[in-house]
Amino acid sequence: MKAVVYDSPKNFTVREIPTPEPKEGEVLIKIELAGICGTDLHIHEGNFLAEFPLIPGHEMVGIVSSVGKGVTDFKSGDRVTVNPVVSCGDCEFCREGSPILCHNRKGLGTNWPGSFAEYMIATQDLVFKVGNLTPEQAVFAEPAACAMHGIETLGMKPGSTALVFGAGPTGQILAQLIAKSGAAHVTVAASTKFKLDVAKNLGADAIYVMDRSNVKKSFEDLKAMRPEGYDYVIEATGNMDIAEICVPLTRSGGTMMVYGVGETTDTFPINAFDVFHREITIKGSFAEIDTFPSTISALQSGRIKTDGLISHRFSLEEYGKALETLRSDKTAHKVVITF
Ligand SMILES: [Zn+2]
Ligand SMILES: [Zn+2]
Missing domain, CATH: 3.90.180.10 (Medium-chain alcohol dehydrogenases, catalytic domain)
Incomplete structure (x- = not known):
């Protein structure tokens, strides 16, 4: 072969x-x-x-x-x-x-x-x-199973708001599953317009085209779109400049989830007092292991769409x-x- x-x-x-x-x-x-x-x-x-x-x-x-x-x-x-x-x-x-x-x-x-x-x-x-x-x-099935595990990790409260950075295939599927797991509103932010158009078609409530060379502006715009912050902020790009703005964009009591694959040596700064004072949770979600059956069901029912x-x-x-x-x-x- x-x-x-x-x-x-x-x-x-x-x-x-x-x-x-x-x-x-x-x-x-x-x-x-x-x-x-x-x-x-x-x-x-x-x-x-x-x-x-x-x-x-x-x-x-x-x-x-x-x-x-x-x-x-x-x-x-x-x-x-x-x-x-x-x-x-x-x-x-x-x-x-x-x-x-x-x-x-x-x-x-x-x-x-x-x-x-x-x-x-x-x-x-x-x-x-x-x-x-x-x-x-x-x-x-495999990328969607990773997104399904991300949903399990997130443990989302119904009626919450979410911001997903990244519109690659697993980010897209995760955003869909968040929207369909009872979120009140899902925003997807990414640097490629056509991927965001697909995200919009697949169920995102709002999209934001970001300039990766000017993350500060993206932060200000996304903050202006929801001044109180987002209950769940998911980093699905692996970019540390973006990771750095996730906690500041998280609503008090909310959760940031590291979902994108960075380099093994990547780090990003977090304001410890902010995490402490606003009771922010930081989670990681890696791969999948037991979500194939639920994912295949969701693909079969059309709950997860992969069109386009x-x-x-x-x-x-x-x-x-x-x-x-x-x-x-x-x-x-x-x-x-x-x-
Ligand atoms: Zn993969
Ligand atoms: Zn073992």
Whole structure:
């Protein structure tokens, strides 16, 4: 089969390798569509816990090709997606019911073979049927599952107001889920107008086009739009200048959530007295681990909409071009690899 194989950071080729055989409890999936995400840019650089050699790719939909011994829930022809996050089940966090914090967590496409290949293997506990979803919808199962986990983390009070910085695919889906989880008003702020138009179409109440080179002005404008502040402010860009204005824009008693992926060394200043005096909560939400079933249901019912999010399609051979498009093309939203 053909696969994107990294031998070391930044050093990959698209080459022919043996197609894996499913062992006991494993499912072999023929990939139909695989999404590229900002994390893949970090992995390209060798960050985000990447281990090499590596086949990247953690957002996918495909058709079951064959199954190993003992697999009874799947048969060839089933359209499925895969939860790429693997927990050990044995460490203190797994045992206390928080597998997302697992000490021995692994990720398909990060430190196990992922989906930028014609075929991939997953153990059956990570595989989910997508029913009547189209490949174009089902390819969003993983980013949407991350947004669903974000909703759980947020623990939002109905009737609240929210401000989401960032209109990338997971930011968009998170904003939708916030709006549909009983928020009174959701504002999405981002630097790309066309992404904000999609956000508006998908359910944001207000949008704000920000100039990332002038975050101070964005702060003043967003403050003027809601002088008392927003009950929930979500940082979904990974940009520390934006992270810095989140607590000041949070309403007293409200919550800031760090949801965007920054660099491992990124920091941002917080006024401790302000957090103390106005009783601000700061939370983090990372990835997903057990939200695939609820997410697939929400995609099937149309509660999560992904219309208009896929902007670019490339073949596996064009992986380098696809990465470059995501990195630097202002018209890129969700970039997918087609097979
Ligand atoms: Zn991702
Ligand atoms: Zn564990």
